[in-house]
Amino acid sequence: MPSTDGSPQVLRPAEELGQSRRRFPGESPQYRAARNALLVQEIELRRHIERVAAQRRALPPGGAVPQDYLFEGVDGPVTLSQMFGAHDTLVTYNWMFGPQRQRSCPMCTSFLSALDGEMPDILQRVAFAVIARSPVQRLAGFAKERGWRHLRLYSSGGNRFNRDYADEDPEEGDNAGFNVFVKSNGTVRHFWGDEMGPESADPGQDPRGAPDAMPLWTVLDMTPGGRGTDWYPKLDYGPR
Template identity: 75%
Template sequence: MTEATTSAQTLKPARLLADSPPRFPNESAAYRSARNDLLAEEIELRRHIERVAVQRRALPPGGVVSEDYRFDGEAGPVTLSGLFGAHDTLVTYNWMFGPQRARPCPMCTSLLSAYDGEMPDILQRVAFVVIGRAPIEKLVAFKQERGWRHLRLVSSGGNTFNRDYAAEDPAGDDNPAFNVFTRAADGTVRHFWAEEMGPSTADPGQDPRGAPDVMPIWTVLDMTPGGRGSDWYPKLEYPAPPG
């Protein structure tokens, strides 16, 4: 019996949990009824997310990484195995900032700006590295412009990491990609998981996204009446507010 199955048998029905929420000033009975229905679905969604996380953690060992890729880091050359530091788990994000780009992808930049603030906490559990194909000097210059303090950047311009783990064409556009690697006690590095939801798995009328969505901005906007909208995306910079 799996962990997910055992937990599901001991949980209270979401509908029961949803019937004792707080009340807010001047809400109508119709609002509360609809909100309770939604709350039950939110509880079920949380449970589904946890079931998926359990299933992810139970994956069999992934493929052995046969090449100890060499990157250009902010302090000099570094290998993939060296990026783990003291951790046994390494998370990598492929930043859409290749040598053909004058400026990086705004969506990637929005994501990484949020992660920069979380990085001191994330690094307590795992190693995390941002990988771009542009020269390291170009990556670092934008890091300084953006005011990032905690993100570690490396350039993969001299190896095939992006092609091997982000399905990038070396002469074409960049792809965003999350990958997770593990390092065993004997030093063996394996690929554990990659975000594989993209354009081919997107539902009609929706941008490609993972589940859960890794973009904090969309998580916040999904809680608002206007939602994500269909005609707005993050930008690298905005006009100064009037006055």
Template identity: 70%
Template sequence: MSKPQWQPAQALAAQHHPRYPGETLAYREARNALLAEEIELRRQIERVAALRRTLPTSGDVPQHYRFDSADGPVTLQQMFGEHDTLVIYHWMFGPQRERPCPMCTCLLSALNGEMPDILQRVAFGVVARAPIERMQAFAKERGWHHLRLYSAGGSSFNQDYIGEDPNGDDTPGLNVFVRIGDSIKHFYGDEMGPDTADPGQDPRGAPDLMPLWNILDLTPGGRGTDWYPQLDYTADGGHCH
């Protein structure tokens, strides 16, 4: 099938005709130039997503990992449920932490609301090394009702799949697994981090999963450099360290 012939982004932007009260010609010219870049960005996002979907599966999962859940011990195989795809988010909440990472928590709070929709397509688990009782207690405090929590404290799962660094510190991350017959294979892992960041840029993934940052990126002030998500906004609200 031949590749569709797309119009130049500048042409698409030029034929777009919204107008806002009181806008100036200078604003419209600048906005149309930005719109052309946004169109190109959307095309790039779609291209990368298509490339991601064509990844071959990686290695077989090396062992029968076991986790603790609210309903007792489960295996990685059981975490798939009725689906053939399982997404795992590695929550920075290890046994050495009194409180979990606020940045992870910010993302998980957003995903909690989306989870009934996500679970229509794939299985999704949140894995941390803290005991399951502490994970459940925090979920209750935060008002999470839809996230499926699993403690990997008794296995090497986080270490094997880059949810823990060689020093034993938590590392945020996301991995995708696929079930093919009776075997489980690794498909995708988020590999963007400080070592892949351009100078002066936040080492975020692409696409950025954080709704918070995507909203702030639409504003004049952007993300800011003197502010960070907290677990709460009282005087003793916790930062991520």
């Protein structure tokens, strides 16, 4: 990260920053040594995440969108360019709730539930659209069932958006995915899309982006059991 005068900042070594003065009740010297070693790696990870984000921000202009896709919104037809509203950046999330599914993907549902709570803040900085191929009335009905209040939902059932930007074959199901678009001087361009999937997953791991956008997994990764290998969110956990 550059300094205020534009020159590169000289960062203190992570090994130096990672010597925490905190002590928790009952911890052993062995625990503290291991925890400080982990803290060094956590600092390095934070710095690497920032380096990757800076590299992403520095991408050259992406391709102009081939058409101003027409979607069906809750209040009527909406084009991709109209989704920007007053912003110059639009984030889209492809929701796995196509017409072939009886119910929404549980993983998408868990993620969108978290996003719904964050959406009033997100919309201060960028526009955000949730897109699926099911009719918009079906999307809105599920949103009402889940208590979502802030997500902006659009049906792409009548266009090629999912095929073009989610690598989706309608005959084979649907894919989740993020895309970011920018608008300048009336031209909408693709800025970034997630491209990590089954083909880039490491052995024994589910496909995931980096950083992982799901708060659920971020929290579980901080626990002894981690995210596990055979547990996934469900739409319903029965009586509490």
